[in-house]
Amino acid sequence: MSKILFKKQLSKDVFLMRLHAPLIAEERSAGQFIILQVNEDYGERIPLTIADADTKEGSITIIFQVVGKSTTLLSELNEGDDIPTLVGPLGRPTHIENFGTVVCVGGGIGVAPLHPIAQALKNAGNHVITIIGARTKDLIILEEEMKSIADEFILCTDDGSYGRKALVTQPLKEICERNPKPNMVIAIGPPIMMKFCSETTRPYEVFTQVSLNTIMVDGTGMCGGCRVNVGKEIKFVCVDGPEFDGHKVDFDNMMARLNSYKEIERAAHNCYLEAEIKAKEALR
Amino acid sequence: MNFRTLEELSNDAKKLIADYVSRIDDIKAKERTKIPAQEMPAQDPEVRKHNLEEVALGYTMEQARIEAMRCLQCVKKTCIDDCPVKIDIPRFINHIAHEEFQDAADVIKEASLLPAICGRVCPQETQCQSNCAVGKALKDVDKSVAIGRLERFIADWERSTGKIAVPEVKPETGKKVAVVGSGPAGLVVAADCRREGHHVTVFEAFHKLGGVLRYGIPEFRLPNDIIDKEIETLTAMGVEIKTNFVVGRTRKLLDLINKDGYHAVFVGTGAGLPLFMGIEGENLVGVFSANEYLTRANLMRAFEKGKADTPIYPSKNVAVLGGGNVAMDSARMAKRLGAENVYVVYRRTEKEMPARKEEVAHAKEEGIEFYFLQNAKRILGNEQGKVRAMECLRYELGEPDDSGRRRPVVIPNSEFTLDVDTVIVAIGNSSNPLISQTTPEIKVNKWGNILVDETQKTSSERIFAGGDIVLGAATVILAMGEGRRAAAAINKMLAEEIEKEKAGMN
Numbered sequence: 001m002s003k004i005l006f007k008k009q010l011s012k013d014v015f016l017m018r019l020h021a022p023l024i025a026e027e028r029s030a031g032q033f034i035i036l037q038v039n040e041d042y043g044e045r046i047p048l049t050i051a052d053a054d055t056k057e058g059s060i061t062i063i064f065q066v067v068g069k070s071t072t073l074l075s076e077l078n079e080g081d082d083i084p085t086l087v088g089p090l091g092r093p094t095h096i097e098n099f100g101t102v103v104c105v106g107g108g109i110g111v112a113p114l115h116p117i118a119q120a121l122k123n124a125g126n127h128v129i130t131i132i133g134a135r136t137k138d139l140i141i142l143e144e145e146m147k148s149i150a151d152e153f154i155l156c157t158d159d160g161s162y163g164r165k166a167l168v169t170q171p172l173k174e175i176c177e178r179n180p181k182p183n184m185v186i187a188i189g190p191p192i193m194m195k196f197c198s199e200t201t202r203p204y205e206v207f208t209q210v211s212l213n214t215i216m217v218d219g220t221g222m223c224g225g226c227r228v229n230v231g232k233e234i235k236f237v238c239v240d241g242p243e244f245d246g247h248k249v250d251f252d253n254m255m256a257r258l259n260s261y262k263e264i265e266r267a268a269h270n271c272y273l274e275a276e277i278k279a280k281e282a283l284r
Numbered sequence: 285m286n287f288r289t290l291e292e293l294s295n296d297a298k299k300l301i302a303d304y305v306s307r308i309d310d311i312k313a314k315e316r317t318k319i320p321a322q323e324m325p326a327q328d329p330e331v332r333k334h335n336l337e338e339v340a341l342g343y344t345m346e347q348a349r350i351e352a353m354r355c356l357q358c359v360k361k362t363c364i365d366d367c368p369v370k371i372d373i374p375r376f377i378n379h380i381a382h383e384e385f386q387d388a389a390d391v392i393k394e395a396s397l398l399p400a401i402c403g404r405v406c407p408q409e410t411q412c413q414s415n416c417a418v419g420k421a422l423k424d425v426d427k428s429v430a431i432g433r434l435e436r437f438i439a440d441w442e443r444s445t446g447k448i449a450v451p452e453v454k455p456e457t458g459k460k461v462a463v464v465g466s467g468p469a470g471l472v473v474a475a476d477c478r479r480e481g482h483h484v485t486v487f488e489a490f491h492k493l494g495g496v497l498r499y500g501i502p503e504f505r506l507p508n509d510i511i512d513k514e515i516e517t518l519t520a521m522g523v524e525i526k527t528n529f530v531v532g533r534t535r536k537l538l539d540l541i542n543k544d545g546y547h548a549v550f551v552g553t554g555a556g557l558p559l560f561m562g563i564e565g566e567n568l569v570g571v572f573s574a575n576e577y578l579t580r581a582n583l584m585r586a587f588e589k590g591k592a593d594t595p596i597y598p599s600k601n602v603a604v605l606g607g608g609n610v611a612m613d614s615a616r617m618a619k620r621l622g623a624e625n626v627y628v629v630y631r632r633t634e635k636e637m638p639a640r641k642e643e644v645a646h647a648k649e650e651g652i653e654f655y656f657l658q659n660a661k662r663i664l665g666n667e668q669g670k671v672r673a674m675e676c677l678r679y680e681l682g683e684p685d686d687s688g689r690r691r692p693v694v695i696p697n698s699e700f701t702l703d704v705d706t707v708i709v710a711i712g713n714s715s716n717p718l719i720s721q722t723t724p725e726i727k728v729n730k731w732g733n734i735l736v737d738e739t740q741k742t743s744s745e746r747i748f749a750g751g752d753i754v755l756g757a758a759t760v761i762l763a764m765g766e767g768r769r770a771a772a773a774i775n776k777m778l779a780e781e782i783e784k785e786k787a788g789m790n
């Protein structure tokens with residue numbers, strides 16, 4: 001059980017919450033995630049990256065986007081409410097050292113997990129170049145936070161409503177063409193964005209680390225639902241990851257697997273929304 | 285075999301019992317072997333394949349007593365030798381025959397804490413019932429005294445009285461024991477250590493307790509109520525429970541000792557990563573490990589469509605790979621979730637299948653089709669990356685291998701295709717990597733199983749381990765046996781320390 005200490009809506013579908021979780025706050029490192037359930041008996045287990053932690057307050061910060069029924073339910077909880085199931089920190093922490101120049105690329109909600117990693121890389125003495133992007137201005141999150149860490153900061157939107165009108169891969173390509181080229185790229189965002197970031201850096205042979213958010217049930221190495229092809233091997237995101245070499249990840253298979261339940265989930269979400277509308281009408 | 289209802293079986297037993305009871309102690313051995321073996325009453329297969337209620341309904345009182353009278357009360361008690369926890373089987377069975385059910389329960393409780401579970405899930409035909417004199421006399425191991433069903437009968441009887449005795453707990457010792465994982469091994473350690481008066485905390489990664497008993501074994505074979513009852517007994521004894529706690533991640537294992545003051549830790553984290561075949565197409569959409577499929581259905585309640593938020597893949601034609609209990613559970617669950625055709629594909633013959641016989645029989649009654657001497661070669665997908673078929677190969681039995689089983693040999697050019705949309709892989713697990721990843725101090729073998737000595741102690745001081753994390757994929761009862769041995773070693777270690785501390789004070 002974990003109390004919601006603070007809640008803030010960052011954009012139309014994106015929420016930030018600070019949850020009381022002193023043990024997780026103490027143990028977590030950049031790159032790790034938690035799993036939570038909004039309802040203990042019938043709720044789904046949702047993996048979410050830890051965006052930040054405060055050991056003094058004994059809290060962790062999560063940032064999530066409403067995409068289906070479970071995240072809708074989560075977004076409807078308020079400060080003071082309890083989340084019945086919260087477990088973590090899960091996954092292997094990001095390996096942090098002074099690599100030299102690191103490009104941190106965040107797409108949409110992926111900026112949330114990227115933030116603590118960029119912070120840790122900065123603290124380790126790296127020259128941090130940050131690129132954050134989203135479809136449109138409203139979906140940009142953590143701009144100030146990312147800007148304050150970055151040695152170089154680039155913001156772009158697909159529609160040009162804010163910052164540079166570009167996909168994140170464009171500035172990424174330009175940076176890879178510099179001499180010297182960057183030592184490493186970390187890309188976190190939607191699968192398709194991570195795939196194309198990896199394709200962008202491949203010809204330049206710049207090591208590119210991606211953080212995968214696959215389907216997961218237990219998150220502790222038992223169910224195997226999170227498996228991905230990495231090189232010639234099957235890897236489990238929850239215990240071998242979540243971070244992998246983007247040049248080796250089979251993104252097409254991963255994206256197909258992510259959509260395994262899409263039709264069922266869409267139906268469940270619509271069903272839930274309809275029921276909610278009816279309930280609201282009944283109240284009137 | 286014709287399906288016989290509970291009522292029919294019960295009436296037969298009622299007719300027979302008066303005669304036997306009237307001369308209960310005078311029945312000669314020869315006649316005892318002629319007493320009809322009692323069939324386990326079950327839900328009608330046509331009904332049960334659409335529900336999650338328990339399949340086996342349990343003996344009636346008359347059936348249990350008649351079955352108990354079949355026991356010859358042998359001098360050489362092979363059944364006890366073959367029981368991993370050494371229950372005094374002839375003694376409890378004799379009590380059942382004499383309608384002394386509480387006495388029977390007490391006898392079982394001397395050795396086993398979880399009879400309602402063991403009676404249901406133990407592979408009795410390869411353990412206590414394997415060398416039963418009655419089975420030998422009748423030249424059929426299936427005709428052995430049904431020890432497991434009798435154990436279950438007593439456990440259920442005791443539960444129905446509503447007064448399961450809470451085991452006595454000795455005065456507090458001030459020593460603390462951490463139990464990591466609430467599966468069968470962990471539950472036994474928790475009970476055994478608590479009885480000695482130690483403070484016990486059980487840490488469970490999931491939001492519900494029971495480990496594989498909960499997420500793996502379906503309700504139609506082991507109802508959740510039964511697991512809940514066993515855990516209630518533990519909490520009544522004063523065992524502390526912490527769910528949603530991943531030792532190794534939420535807290536480092538060594539921190540439990542160094543910072544949190546635990547004097548001993550038992551690691552019972554179970555089988556971990558599911559094994560896959562290593563064949564083409566195994567990551568297609570529609571291929572699941574049995575672990576994932578069963579966890580969604582059992583723990584996450586996906587069977588209750590409309591109520592549960594966790595989705596389960598909608599399947600029409602399902603292939604299950606493997607021949608163990610997990611394969612049977614997966615196949616029967618798929619049927620219950622609405623699959624029209626479910627095929628179990630196993631590369632040996634029925635004789636070599638490791639599953640409990642009763643489960644195989646139940647699966648057949650429910651319409652599961654068995655494809656023996658066949659195995660998957662590759663899984664074929666459609667343009668959306670979803671399973672559309674499985675290509676298989678036929679096998680024949682060759683020379684015996686190291687395990688004594690005849691090795692299946694592939695028949696060249698025997699490929700054929702099975703139209704399926706779902707493949708469930710149930711060929712076993714490798715060990716859970718979390719503890720070894722986060723606690724390098726504990727030595728493991730090349731498969732990641734924790735190495736222990738004969739007392740279940742690991743290479744690290746104060747840390748013990750047991751169950752599947754040590755054995756690889758094994759059975760509930762073997763895990764319980766290891767838990768019992770580990771608890772004895774922990775209790776001995778702590779008792780010696782308490783002695784020393786006392787001596788130091790004087």
